[in-house]
Amino acid sequence: MDILFIKKLTILSYIGIYEWEKKHLQKITIDIKIRINNTKKNKNNTKKFINYINIVNTIMLFMKNKHFYLIEDVAEKIATMLIKKFQLSWLQLKISKPSAIPQAKNVSYLITRKYTNINNIYNYNLSKIKK
């Protein structure tokens, strides 16, 4: 099994449950591990690949100018979006908020998600075509 690993993608975002956190940018970091099936080839017999720059740009665009309450929400939303958009079979995503607890170096939320429901993928693609 191969893994594409993006480590400590750093983003300034509006995140937190308190009122002041809606207007105050805070640093979060994201670690993502993506399972890669390296045996797949396309019609021209060349290897398919997941462009990690596209993954990063998708996350940055998603986070831009939005407020999220919980790090749990951000993890779930990004994981769902990446699985659907890039048709990933498995990913692990860790989101960290280093400034959250003064007495702790970091606080993180770690999730592992699989691509399980093909209907969701079709719905997603369809909704994009309709726009």
Ligand SMILES: Nc1nc2c(c(=O)[nH]1)N=C([C@H](O)[C@@H](O)CO)CN2
């Ligand atoms: N389980 C969680 N607990 C808390 C979160 C969170 O995202 N998930 N967030 C906060 C505050 O926003 C805190 O980070 C402010 O510094 C508190 N608890």
